Amino acid sequence: MLIASIQRFCMHDGDGVRTTVFLKGCPLSCAWCHNPETQSFQPELLFHAAKCIGCGACGVCPRGVHGFAAGHTLDRGLCTRCGVCGEACPTEALELCGKEYTAEALLDIVLRDKDFYGTAGGVTLSGGEPLLSEEASLFLKLCRERGLNTAVETCGMVSERLLRGAIPYTDLFLWDVKDTDELRHQAYTGVSCKPILENLLLADSLGAKTRLRCILVKGVNTNEGHYKALAELFHRLQHCEGVEFLPYHTYGDSKAVALGQKSKARTDWIPSEDEISYGEALLRQGGVTVISRRG
Amino acid sequence: MEFFATNGKRPVRLSEATRRFAYESLHHKYGLQTKEVMGVSLDDIEGFGNLSQQEQYDRAIERIAEEAPLRICEGELLSGAATMGYAIKHFVPACYGGKPVFYAVSHLTIDFETVLKKGVSYIRKQAVSALELHRGTAREPFAASCIRCLDSLERFHKRYLHALRDIEGYEENYKCLQNVPFSPATSFREALQSLWFIFAFVRLCGNWPGIGRIDYLLGSYLEKDLADGKLTVEEARELLAHFLIKGCEWVCGGNYGSGDAQHYQNLVLGGIDPQGNEVTNRVTYLILDVLEETGISDFPTTVRISKRTEEKLLRRIAEVLRYGGGVLAVYNEDLIIDSLVGYGYPLEEARSFANDGCWEVQIPGKTYFTYTPFDALRILQEKTLGGYNTELAYPTFDALYKQYVAHLGEHITSFGEYLRGMFSDKECTVHHTYSPCTVVSLFEQGCIEKGLSYLECGPVYNLHSPHIGGLPDAVNSLYAIKKLVYDEKKVSLQQLMEILEGNWEGQEALRQYALNKYAYYGNDNDEADAIAVALVEDFADLCDKLSGTCGYLTPAGISTFGRQLEWSPHRLATPGGRKAHEILAGNFSPTPGTDKEGATAIIRSYCKPNLRRMVSGAALDVKLLPHTVEGENGICTLVALLKGFVSLGGHFMQPDIADAELLKAAQAHPEEYPTLSVRVSGWNARFVTLCKEWQDMIIGQMGGGESC
Structure with a gap:
């Protein structure tokens, strides 16, 4: 499995104290992506310019990617993502994102916090799209065998085979429903929402417990039609515990910049507290269980 | 009238009058009154200067009992008060020539159990027979002083009775005080009044005792009164609230350096009693109710938790913690009992442990305690590394480590010599005469x-x-030395010494490497933590070897209590990339800025050493950001941390919900945050009463990887 990062003591990706594992690679390319470093299926070089002290340690690069003539410059075209520069960089301005782990090695890491998981907490696979990894279900199975609660955050855009493989070992799917409008979904994520919703219904019919995680992007999907459609979707599901809004934020942008991409931060997309509460209230009116961190 | 919370809005359960009493007390009403009379005067006592110290002390206590201002607050349910300003400054508040004569005593929890169950009259009987026994010996003056101080207590008590008798509305106070503290308490209210009166008198005389296991002391009285229908739970909560509110009578604002709320008024809740029965009772929960509602931080409260602790109590701890202010901490009770038994205490004594008012473990009412701190980093820098001597040669890391332990050993040996110097005989049985402290x-x-x-x-x-x-x-x-010099061979020891001597000047890349590339203590890195494991073990061995050979038991402990601030001017650059004079780790918590894996990794690192061997204690401070404890999941998170701390073998943990931004705002506008409280170490402080250096240090302890 190609892992972007492992975060311990996470409280926002499921219940209780969790260790969240972010896998690399996603079939969607959302305009608002919060974790742009997990979109690519390859390791990638992150360069945090603010941390660079110009020491030249990255000169160890065998391909001459790093130039020092006018400050630190980076020729990403030459980079083979070998990671040598990241190892040498003393300030961690350079960092290779993406490291291969076997399911067993990953298990050892997540087990370190088992004394804190209790019955509610455990492990969350996130990403990227974790289910695209062939080893994801093996890892989930190993977790289950060690008594760990398992959650998977999925965009739902996966093959039926991989989905069916994960369901028996997943206690909760945090199922991302980016939008319920097909045209907007295509426009902002690059793919149709139909297979995602079909998979959701399939998973539900197989008894999978789900929580719908819905990004809230002001002016894009903060409208009553979307909330109504979410309520309808919720009521169609037998095993959905509720809907959780994820308000858009711009914290992911520094990572996009570190990847060499242009800044995509859209402060106008950040919903206000009132807008979030309004959406939650509408859902509640529609008989939906709303999962909210606030209050 | 709202009580400050870092996070959320506090519930309301107490009566309006009691809430007002709390609010006024926390906003300095009684503290400022207390400062109006600093102490009684001894100037008119003829020949005072020629009296023996013991005689001077006894006269001072008599004067205090006779002349200290009485305070009866409007509507108070319990009476008695410590009303003189020098007591807040840790002196016996009696002056000769305008200056206080005697320093008072702290770091102890006195024997309230005997007071409640047998009454002070029992203590008097003991004192009378002791005087007979010691008559004609060198111990007679102390034995006589015991009687005289009991007389003074009686005098002070009579003044209160007299004052209360004739005012309307205090009939119950008067009735209780007719019986206690001299006779055994017969009801919950009497027990609480007895506890408060003795606490107030001891404090009036300048001392700062802890309370200890208040639920153990009071639980049976409350259960009986509730069963007999003499009292309701609500009335009991009001009474306990008055106890805690009256304990804020020394709160007077102003700038105190290390904060204004550290008079070591500990409370210890929960756990088992000497026979092994669970103590947790309604008093436990009512105290938590009051702390939750008022945020009173003057009683550093520690809950003894274990694998047996009921989920309900863990959740209550979490709920109270969530408002911030650091008013609660936890002990891992089973580990501590094991630790005490391993050290030689009888099991029943071990089970009754409380602390000195801060967090150092002791058997209440039976223990003299003090501690001597030292800086382990300075010994490493100045002795083992010779102040960064470039001619040093340690062929292996093990050789360097062994030499370091030898240097620690030398330090402990000289500490033992210092202790032996307190006795006039070789066997350390006859202690040199000390300042009187009969009360x-x-x-x-x-x-x-x-x-x-x-x-x-x-x-x-x-x-x-x-x-x-x-x-x-x-x-x-x-x-860092192990990695840089011996494992990775990035530099030789000599080169590193040169670099450190130069305070990392011109070596920024290597300094950054040392700062960023290694996972230090607090990140659950077994390799780094192994050094902590070894050091704890070796330090415990050194202390155990000394114990009992120098007139004292010398149980080991790990603390700084904020001394990282005063130690910083003497510290050199560190191999881990810190420059000279930086403010480094507090207690047994990670060095600020080095913890990158979050609270669970911190707790795991902290729990790896065998903390049973730290018989005095080893404190871990964990700062959490408000957003990590939001909602129901926030409660689960805190409960999970408590459970992990227990199952991994922690000793003492003080979680605090704090926010650097909020603290910075309070620093800039202190007038808006008079009661914002933070956990400093074993005590809390209202943040605005800390001096700037302390405030900065606490803000510096935030951050780290405690959130995701």
């Missing part, structure tokens, strides 16, 4: 019987703990 000695088992004061090894157990500070910094320094 606290009355309530410490052993003193009256032996005819020796609290400060002369009168109590049953006499502890003088060496406390190692800067331990995480020493561990990190050793780990």
Whole structure:
């Protein structure tokens, strides 16, 4: 499995104290992506310019990617993502994102916090799209065998085979429903929402417990039609515990910049507290269980 | 009238009058009154200067009992008060020539159990027979002083009775005080009044005792009154609230350096009693109710938790913690009982442990305690590394480590010599005469019987703990040397010494490498933590070897209590990338800025050493950001941390919900945050009463990887 990062003591990706594992690679390319470093299926070089002290340690690069003539410059075209520069960089301005782990090695890491998981907490696979990894279900199975609660955050855009493989070992799917409008979904994520919703219904019919995680992007999907459609979707599901809004934020942008991409931060997309509460209230009116961190 | 919370809005359960009493007390009403009279005057006592110290002390206590202002607050349910300003400054508030004569005593929890169950009259009987026993010996003056101080207590008590008798609305106060504290308490209210009156008198005389296991002391009285229908739960909560509110009578604002709320008024809740029965009762929960509602932080409260602790109590702890202010901490009770039994305490004694008012473990009412801190990092830098001597040669890391332990050993040996110097005989049985302290000695088992004061090894157990500070910094320094010099061979030891001597000047890349590339103590890195494991073990061995050979038991402890601030000017650059004079780790918490894996990794690193061997204690401070404890999941998170701390073998943990931004705002506008409280170490402080250096240090302890 190609892992972007492992975060311990996470409280926002499921219940209780969790260790969240972010896998690399996603079939969607959302305009608002919060974790742009997990979109690519390859390791990638992150360069945090603010941390660079110009020491030249990255000169160890065998391909001459790093130039020092006018400050630190980076020729990403030459980079083979070998990671040598990241190892040498003393300030961690350079960092290779993406490291291969076997399911067993990953298990050892997540087990370190088992004394804190209790019955509610455990492990969350996130990403990227974790289910695209062939080893994801093996890892989930190993977790289950060690008594760990398992959650998977999925965009739902996966093959039926991989989905069916994960369901028996997943206690909760945090199922991302980016939008319920097909045209907007295509426009902002690059793919149709139909297979995602079909998979959701399939998973539900197989008894999978789900929580719908819905990004809230002001002016894009903060409208009553979307909330109504979410309520309808919720009521169609037998095993959905509720809907959780994820308000858009711009914290992911520094990572996009570190990847060499242009800044995509859209402060106008950040919903206000009132807008979030309004959406939650509408859902509640529609008989939906709303999962909210606030209050 | 709202009580400050870092996070959320506090519930309302108490009556409006009680809430007002709390609000006024926290906003300095009684503290400022207390400062109006600093002490009584001894100037008119003829020939005072020629009296013996003991005689001077006894006269001072008599004067205090006769002349200290009485305070009866409007509507108070309990009476008695410590009303003179020098007591807040830790002096016996009696002046000769305008200056206080005697320093008072702190770091102890006195024997309230005897007061409640047998009454002060029992103590008097003991004192009378002790005087007979010691008559004609060198111990007679102390034995006589015991009687005189009990007379003074009686005098002070009579003044209160007299004052209360004739005012309307205080009939119950009067009735209770007719019986207690001299006779055994017969009801919950009497028990609480008895506890408060003795606490207030001992404090009036300048001392700062802890309360200890208040639910253990009071639980049976409350259950009986509830069963007999004499009292309702709501009335009991009001009474306990008055107890805690009256304990804020020394709150007076202003700038105190290390904060204004540290008079060691500990409370210890929960756990098992000497027979092994669970103590947790309605008093436990009612105290938590009051702390939750008022945010009173003047009683550092520690809950004894274990694998047996009911989920309901863990959740209550979490709920109270969530409002911030750091008013609660936890002990891992089973580990501590094991630790005490392993050290030689009888099981029943071990089970009754409380603390000295801060967090150092002791058997309440039977223990003399003090500690001597030292900086482990400085010993490493100045001795083992010779102040960064470039001619050093340690062929292996093990050789360097062994030499370091030898240097720690030298330090502990000289500490032992210092302790032996307190005695006039080789066997360390005859303690040099010490400043008189009869008032606290009355309530410490052993003193009256032996005819020796609290400060002369009168109590049953006499502890003088060496406390190692800067331990995480020493561990990190050793780990960085191991990696840079011996494992990765990035530099030779000589080169590193040169670089450190030059305070990393011109070596920014290597400094950044040392800062960023290694996972130090607090990140659950077994390799770094192994050094902590070894060091704790070796330090414990050194302390155990000394114990009992120098007149005292010398249980080991790990602390800084904020001394990282005063130590910083003497510290050199560290191999881990810190420049000279930086403020480094507090207690046994990670060095600020080095913890990158979050609270669970911190707790795991902290729990790896065998903390049973730290018989005095080893404190871990965990700061959490408000957003990590939001909602129901926030409660689950805190409960999970408590459970992990227990199952991994922690000792003492003080979680605090704090927010650097909020603290910075309070620093800029202190007038808007008079009661914002933070956990400093074993105590809390209202943040705005800390001086700027302390405030900055606490803000610096935020951050880290405690959130995701």
